[in-house]
Amino acid sequence: MPAFELPTVDFSKPLPSRDGTRLIQFREALREAMSEEMRRDPRVFLMGEEVAEYHGAYKVSQGMLEEFGPKRIIDSPISENGFAGMAVGAAMYGLRPIIEFMSWSFSLVAADPILNNVPKMLYMSGGQWGCPVVFRGNDGAGGQLGSTHSWCVEGLYANVPGVKIVIPSNPYDAKGLLKTAIRDDDPVFFLESERMLGDKAHVPEEEYYIPFGQARVAREGDDCTLVSFGRPVNFCLEAAAELENDRISVDVLDMRTIRPLDIDSILTSLRKTNRLVVVDQCWPFASIASEVVTQVCERGFDWLDTPPVRVNTEDVPTPYAKGLEYAYLPNKDKIAAAVRKTLG
Amino acid sequence: MPIKTVYTAQIDHLQILDENGVLDEKLAKDTLTDDQVRYLYEFMITCRTLDEVAFKLQRSGRMGTYPQNKGQEANAIGSGFAAKKGVDFLVPCYRENAALFLHGLPMHYILLHWMGDERGNQIPEGVNMTPLSIPIGTQMLHATGIAWAFKLRKEARVAITYFGDGATSEGDFHEAMNFASTLQVPVVFYCQNNQWAISVPRENQMNSETVAQKAIAYGMPTIQVDGNDLFAVYKATRDAVERARAGGGPSFIEAVTYRLADHTTADDARRYRDPNEVEAWMGKDPIIRLRKFLEGKGLWNADLQAAHEEKSRAIVAEVIKTAEGIAKPSTDDIFDFTYATLPAELEAQKRTMRTASLAQEPQQAGLNNPVNA
Ligand SMILES: Cc1ncc(C[n+]2csc(CCOP(=O)(O)OP(=O)(O)O)c2C)c(N)n1
Ligand SMILES: [Mg+2]
Numbered sequence: 001m002p003a004f005e006l007p008t009v010d011f012s013k014p015l016p017s018r019d020g021t022r023l024i025q026f027r028e029a030l031r032e033a034m035s036e037e038m039r040r041d042p043r044v045f046l047m048g049e050e051v052a053e054y055h056g057a058y059k060v061s062q063g064m065l066e067e068f069g070p071k072r073i074i075d076s077p078i079s080e081n082g083f084a085g086m087a088v089g090a091a092m093y094g095l096r097p098i099i100e101f102m103s104w105s106f107s108l109v110a111a112d113p114i115l116n117n118v119p120k121m122l123y124m125s126g127g128q129w130g131c132p133v134v135f136r137g138n139d140g141a142g143g144q145l146g147s148t149h150s151w152c153v154e155g156l157y158a159n160v161p162g163v164k165i166v167i168p169s170n171p172y173d174a175k176g177l178l179k180t181a182i183r184d185d186d187p188v189f190f191l192e193s194e195r196m197l198g199d200k201a202h203v204p205e206e207e208y209y210i211p212f213g214q215a216r217v218a219r220e221g222d223d224c225t226l227v228s229f230g231r232p233v234n235f236c237l238e239a240a241a242e243l244e245n246d247r248i249s250v251d252v253l254d255m256r257t258i259r260p261l262d263i264d265s266i267l268t269s270l271r272k273t274n275r276l277v278v279v280d281q282c283w284p285f286a287s288i289a290s291e292v293v294t295q296v297c298e299r300g301f302d303w304l305d306t307p308p309v310r311v312n313t314e315d316v317p318t319p320y321a322k323g324l325e326y327a328y329l330p331n332k333d334k335i336a337a338a339v340r341k342t343l344g
Numbered sequence: 345m346p347i348k349t350v351y352t353a354q355i356d357h358l359q360i361l362d363e364n365g366v367l368d369e370k371l372a373k374d375t376l377t378d379d380q381v382r383y384l385y386e387f388m389i390t391c392r393t394l395d396e397v398a399f400k401l402q403r404s405g406r407m408g409t410y411p412q413n414k415g416q417e418a419n420a421i422g423s424g425f426a427a428k429k430g431v432d433f434l435v436p437c438y439r440e441n442a443a444l445f446l447h448g449l450p451m452h453y454i455l456l457h458w459m460g461d462e463r464g465n466q467i468p469e470g471v472n473m474t475p476l477s478i479p480i481g482t483q484m485l486h487a488t489g490i491a492w493a494f495k496l497r498k499e500a501r502v503a504i505t506y507f508g509d510g511a512t513s514e515g516d517f518h519e520a521m522n523f524a525s526t527l528q529v530p531v532v533f534y535c536q537n538n539q540w541a542i543s544v545p546r547e548n549q550m551n552s553e554t555v556a557q558k559a560i561a562y563g564m565p566t567i568q569v570d571g572n573d574l575f576a577v578y579k580a581t582r583d584a585v586e587r588a589r590a591g592g593g594p595s596f597i598e599a600v601t602y603r604l605a606d607h608t609t610a611d612d613a614r615r616y617r618d619p620n621e622v623e624a625w626m627g628k629d630p631i632i633r634l635r636k637f638l639e640g641k642g643l644w645n646a647d648l649q650a651a652h653e654e655k656s657r658a659i660v661a662e663v664i665k666t667a668e669g670i671a672k673p674s675t676d677d678i679f680d681f682t683y684a685t686l687p688a689e690l691e692a693q694k695r696t697m698r699t700a701s702l703a704q705e706p707q708q709a710g711l712n713n714p715v716n717a
Binding site (some may be wrong): 050078079081082105106144146149314316321 | 408460462478479480481510511513514515541542548549550615616672673675677678679690
């Protein structure tokens with residue numbers, strides 16, 4: 001493997017405007033991020049079930065086989081443990097794998113490589129063997145896929161030190177965060193949602209990198225701080241719009257990354273609103289919402305006027321039936337009720 | 345020192361009824377009687393009708409994603425018929441409906457399942473099967489464990505587990521095969537090699553010429569059969585089941601078949617399959633050759649066919665009515681089946697979820713909880 005040096009990413013460069021008319025889908029933003037990085041860096045390859053000939057089960061990699069060829073866009077057998085484990089070796093020997101799980105639910109088959117190898121390799125080798133793999137795929141309830149196919153892995157995996165966890169809520173962030181993930185020297189779990197792949201927004205054509213650990217203020221208000229990440233950010237925005245009718249205004253923070261977690265932005269907002277609701281599409285027990293509330297209590301207890309409230313899924317396996325799945329997930333009504341609750 | 349050969353192997357391919365409906369009488373001896381063939385043929389038509397109607401239900405928004413069985417029915421029917429109903433256990437994935445029906449699963453359960461209702465997996469008493477397994481490969485280990493339990497409990501039962509060609513790439517497959525053979529448990533591994541795993545053709549899935557040869561590595565009796573030939577499927581499965589019941593351990597069957605439809609209703613196979621290939625397999629349809637066979641024997645004709653098609657449509661219409669007539673599941677269900685006994689905090693959540701979220705009601709924090717009081 002010839003040495004290959006990339007210029008380091010300059011995060012001090014201001015990000016391009018989010019406003020514009022280049023409306024593309026979330027899946028196209030992901031594709032753009034991967035393709036741009038693959039053009040620059042011959043070490044990057046994409047592997048997973050159905051990613052090449054079929055263009056991805058969810059059409060994220062449309063056209064990539066045609067552009068990059070079968071050595072870099074690789075259809076794998078149905079062997080999640082196999083390709084996740086191989087990615088570890090490939091990354092240790094200098095390549096930059098992007099591994100697509102058709103669903104993060106199937107990553108459970110690959111628990112040993114992704115949890116026991118990837119996050120520990122650098123540590124166990126005294127800083128010698130890095131594992132810069134990006135694992136990406138659909139996370140969360142995809143719409144009536146049943147309990148085994150609807151995993152929200154962030155709650156489970158965030159407990160493990162050594163990985164970074166990225167969870168965009170919109171196409172603009174998806175592109176900038178995925179590019180950063182591919183350039184990152186550490187392993188990154190990148191969580192998408194089947195329910196958002198068709199969402200459209202302005203995505204700049206130019207290259208840009210969104211730094212990890214920086215939340216975005218998605219909406220500003222004074223009465224309560226709404227913290228979320230991934231798909232439920234959109235539910236928070238719906239709830240915020242509805243609450244506005246009752247003259248309740250909220251800050252909505254889109255965390256964008258879970259590890260690292262931008263707790264400072266939460267505290268800054270809390271100092272203004274003195275109320276906190278955390279919305280998390282994982283189960284409540286030992287969840288990221290629990291972590292946020294704990295850290296806020298540890299560092300910002302004095303700024304809380306009322307007890308913080310978590311909106312998680314109900315504490316049961318994901319239901320299969322349509323109506324039940326909706327009732328189980330965080331939704332606009334539950335979020336609005338939670339905000340009202342903090343206001344007493 | 346000369347090099348010695350320490351191992352050689354061969355894989356046999358079994359076909360008894362060919363594509364033109366011509367039967368190999370010698371091989372067919374002691375397999376299926378004429379009455380049985382006719383009964384199973386009629387059953388196959390009913391199952392095909394259900395499959396096609398299920399597809400239409402999905403297209404008209406009355407059902408979720410559905411994986412069609414079309415073209416593969418001889419596998420489920422021949423193998424299911426070879427196992428003892430009420431004694432042996434079926435451990436399925438999702439493309440062998442007819443075997444489940446033969447073992448007593450009411451047809452509307454399958455529709456209910458794919459309509460997105462957990463109760464489709466609430467198997468009625470006396471039907472020996474496990475719920476459909478959607479994560480690829482996992483059920484093979486379960487079958488091995490079930491067979492291990494039969495052995496420990498000294499019960500003369502056999503487990504048959506079903507999976508696709510693609511599933512043999514999972515670690516679970518290899519681990520199940522190794523366990524089953526080292527423990528010598530009564531399990532039959534039935535691989536429906538339908539040539540495709542979604543859009544990935546078998547030859548990209550594996551580099552071995554047959555699936556059957558994988559079993560050789562595990563020291564397991566193995567055979568390749570024509571999976572569209574009811575007789576061959578029946579005979580191979582019956583032999584494997586008898587061997588297992590007699591204490592002879594596990595067996596492997598690779599059934600060469602073809603998925604005539606899309607992977608599921610969410611797929612469009614025309615994008616990646618050569619229409620000539622599909623066309624060629626249409627001619628190998630298990631229904632066509634069985635009909636030719638029965639007609640050749642004077643046991644079937646156009647009138648009987650028309651009458652049975654009519655009957656099948658009526659049966660299927662009734663099945664749909666039953667499935668759609670079942671009241672939607674209530675939100676209580678999602679709490680009631682999470683633990684064997686409903687814990688107090690879930691009891692509270694069950695009461696409040698419609699109006700509030702976690703920790704919003706005092707009950708949910710465990711305070712003033714009437715359930716605890
Ligand atoms: C662990 C896991 N990985 C991936 C999938 C997605 N998936 C569903 S069906 C399928 C193809 C299975 O092919 P095969 O085993 O040949 O069975 P067939 O569908 O052809 O009957 C895949 C990859 C899954 N359900 N579970
Ligand atoms: Mg297959």
